[in-house]
Amino acid sequence: EPEVTQTPSHQVTQMGQEVILRCVPISNHLYFYWYRQILGQKVEFLVSFYNNEISEKSEIFDDQFSVERPDGSNFTLKIRSTKLEDSAMYFCASTRGRSSYEQYFGPGTRLTVT
Amino acid sequence: QKEVEQDPGPLSVPEGAIVSLNCTYSNSAFQYFMWYRQYSRKGPELLMYTYSSGNKVDGRFTAQVDKSSKYISLFIRDSQPSDSATYLCAMRGAGNMLTFGGGTRLMVKP
Numbered sequence: 001e002p003e004v005t006q007t008p009s010h011q012v013t014q015m016g017q018e019v020i021l022r023c024v025p026i027s028n029h030l031y032f033y034w035y036r037q038i039l040g041q042k043v044e045f046l047v048s049f050y051n052n053e054i055s056e057k058s059e060i061f062d063d064q065f066s067v068e069r070p071d072g073s074n075f076t077l078k079i080r081s082t083k084l085e086d087s088a089m090y091f092c093a094s095t096r097g098r099s100s101y102e103q104y105f106g107p108g109t110r111l112t113v114t
Numbered sequence: 115q116k117e118v119e120q121d122p123g124p125l126s127v128p129e130g131a132i133v134s135l136n137c138t139y140s141n142s143a144f145q146y147f148m149w150y151r152q153y154s155r156k157g158p159e160l161l162m163y164t165y166s167s168g169n170k171v172d173g174r175f176t177a178q179v180d181k182s183s184k185y186i187s188l189f190i191r192d193s194q195p196s197d198s199a200t201y202l203c204a205m206r207g208a209g210n211m212l213t214f215g216g217g218t219r220l221m222v223k224p
Contacts, residue, residue: 043214056211091157101146105157
């Protein structure tokens with residue numbers, strides 16, 4: 001069964017450093033998403049991406065964040081200058097089409113900012 | 115008022131019990147309703163989705179939506195220890211952004 005994959009599973013970085021989180025969505029899916037979950041809190045939407053453009057973004061997704069689909073398979077989330085409060089699980093998700101409500105989530109990347 | 119509210123639990127039941135999990139919401143724009151299961155330190159796994167008010171059955175799982183009351187439920191019958199996880203409700207309006215509840219931790223004891 002196809003699945004969303006994410007690398008790395010755990011990333012430790014120092015405050016102020018840049019990090020790139022990587023995702024490989026399901027191959028025939030066209031819409032891609034990033035969510036985050038701070039420990040003990042809700043899963044929160046960050047951004048959705050379609051046709052090489054951001055479709056929607058939340059207030060959390062400020063200028064420190066960017067997304068990219070650098071090739072036909074990868075989807076990345078970059079945090080330019082990490083803060084302590086960026087420590088969280090980051091989940092990538094994908095759907096086949098805009099009207100699909102079946103968002104399939106990857107296993108997540110645990111980001112720890114020290 | 116929070117957009118989506120969900121009792122965090124934990125909810126502890128004996129094996130074989132019927133489990134009832136619920137969420138309330140405040141945003142009338144929500145049209146699509148989902149239930150996800152999340153095991154510790156894993157990604158959410160889609161269990162069920164519904165669009166309209168009413169019931170939807172999939173095996174041991176029944177999802178119920180009451181849009182007039184802004185209330186959704188997930189029922190698990192014949193619960194198993196392997197059902198022990200955190201259950202997240204999620205919903206969306208016309209866009210693709212999912213708004214999640216905080217999750218209910220379920221423990222099914224053998």
